[in-house]
Amino acid sequence: RAAHRPVTGPGEHERRGPTPGHLLVGLLLAALGVYTVALLWIEFATSQAHVRHYFSDVETSRPFFAINTTLSVSLLWGTALAFAFAARSAMRRGAQPAFYVSQAALFWWLGFDDRFKVHERIGFRLDVGDHYVLLAVGAAQAASLALLGGRRHLHGRAIGFLAAGVALSVAMLGLDALAPHDMRLRLSLEDLAKTWAAVAFFAFGWTYVERELEARR
Numbered sequence: 001r002a003a004h005r006p007v008t009g010p011g012e013h014e015r016r017g018p019t020p021g022h023l024l025v026g027l028l029l030a031a032l033g034v035y036t037v038a039l040l041w042i043e044f045a046t047s048q049a050h051v052r053h054y055f056s057d058v059e060t061s062r063p064f065f066a067i068n069t070t071l072s073v074s075l076l077w078g079t080a081l082a083f084a085f086a087a088r089s090a091m092r093r094g095a096q097p098a099f100y101v102s103q104a105a106l107f108w109w110l111g112f113d114d115r116f117k118v119h120e121r122i123g124f125r126l127d128v129g130d131h132y133v134l135l136a137v138g139a140a141q142a143a144s145l146a147l148l149g150g151r152r153h154l155h156g157r158a159i160g161f162l163a164a165g166v167a168l169s170v171a172m173l174g175l176d177a178l179a180p181h182d183m184r185l186r187l188s189l190e191d192l193a194k195t196w197a198a199v200a201f202f203a204f205g206w207t208y209v210e211r212e213l214e215a216r217r
Helices: 020-045 048-055 067-093 098-116 118-126 130-153 156-178 186-215
Strands: none
Touching: 020 048, 067 098, 067 186, 098 118, 098 130, 098 186, 118 130, 130 156, 156 186
């Protein structure tokens, strides 16, 4: 008679290493830890009055101050989060997540740039129009779509939302670069084009959340 083999629990024969998702979560938690320590150190080394600039709420006598930028940044970071979810889901299915990761990184950067006006600072440093910096980001997106997208990832609804976002972004850049600064409705048209582009990009990202949810059923 064959000897009885004891049942072993999962992982006793082989210890699996951390997945890329675990590493990403660890990296984000480590970054949050560094951020926490940095702010504590700033107040310890200076004063509460100095560190208050980093903790302060948006206070103004005008209701809904900076609401449009708040909305567009939230949508762009929401898009990044949608692609991060899709990347995590793809990894769990054993699929290649490179396209999703590239999109998560790009839209996170766009939200960060919109919040902290990075392209304007870079344009000032390089002595070029800040719209050229955004065009460089657009070129990076085109490269990502060409190299990592392809027919497997780019489908009808996603292409439609992406095209709408790109068209509205081009309209925003055109107004910024070409329209007279004192033109009536210029500012509203430019910033509302940015917000609607962010809506279209969020819908673009959400199509991949839906796709991954369907694939996991």
